[in-house]
Amino acid sequence: MRHCGRAGLFSNGTLFSRIHRLPQRRMAPGNDSFVTEFILLGLTDRPDLQLPLFFLFLGMYMVTVLGNLGLIILIALNSHLHTPMYFFLFNLSFIDLCYSSVFTPRMMVNFTSKKNIISYMGCMTQLYFFCFFVISECYVLTSMAYDRYVAICNPLLYHAAMSPKVCSSLMLASYLMAFSGAMAHTGCMLRLTFCDANTINHYFCDVHPLLQLSCTSTYVNELVVFIVVGINIIVPSLTIFVSYGLILTNILQIKSTEGRSKAFSTCTSHIIAVSLFFGSMSFMYLKPSSAGSMDTEKISSVFYTNVVAMMNPLIYSLRNKDVKTALRKTLSRR
Secondary structure: OOOOOOOOHHHHOHHHHHHHHOOOOOOOOOOOOEEEEEEOOOOOOOHHHHHHHHHHOOOHHHHHHHHHHHHHHHHHHHHOOOOOOHHHHHHHHHHHHHHHHHHHHHHHHHHHOOOEEEEEEHHHHHHHHHHHHHHHHHHHHHHHHHHHHHHOHHHHHHHHHHOOOHHHHHHHHHHHHHHHHHHHHHHHHHHEEEEEEEOOOOOOOOHHHHHHHEEEOOOHHHHHHHHHHOOOHHHHHHHHHHHHHHHHHHHHHOOHHHHHHHHHHHHHHHHHHHHHHHHHHHHHHHHOOOOOOOHOOOHHHHHHHHHHHHHHHHHHOOOHHHHHHHHHHHHHHH
């Protein structure tokens, strides 16, 4: 174990007088860490890009909030959208709205501040909620794929297979998996010791940048990341692509050109969203924390933290006739 650069204290007989004169550093609550706050380096350190990036991400965040909040309100106000598909879409919009709000506002502040400081407990809290909402999204996307599989491949059993009780159970299971995964990541992070290094080379408190700052062994954390992330990425993604493989087989058997086109349209939008989300997540987490450039990881992070949350309302609503009809009816009431 490292001694964090303090071996010089034992070089002569005045040990106790030197210890007495040393400034006392506060420890983070519930941890043996010497660090009480972290400095976030942000997305880039180039001054000429700070302002353009601020306006870019401000625009993206506004689209994300308006799109997801609008979809939530629209589904809540229109009874004909109270179906399993829109129940899952309601939860997806809620998750996207929450998890983009976990770090995007602070990210925009970072573009306009000289020194971006986050407290130790603030960092751990951000890590927990980030993990919770991202894992939730993995399983909501899986539930949506299962819903489409039943609707297209077993339409006669749809109402029984996707009853309100089944839909609620799927959502409860999604949130329970998210809770356990977030607790595992955050709990393992709290056991680490952070010595003098407190500069996070990222725009939010993510797992890999934090592991690089630890002055104790991160073997257990690396193992937990690989297992938890492996389960929460591989299992949902395999379920989704098997579901869509069966859907595709069923679609090819449809004789009607119009019916085949409609089914393809529904599946294509979902597959694009799923590929973008799970692809960027896999690139980030299914590898050792020491592998790859941190700048590359930051760019990859932007996809699943900002782009996906912004695109989901557009992918799932603007091309949807039911949503367009509901929007017209809602606006006409006024």
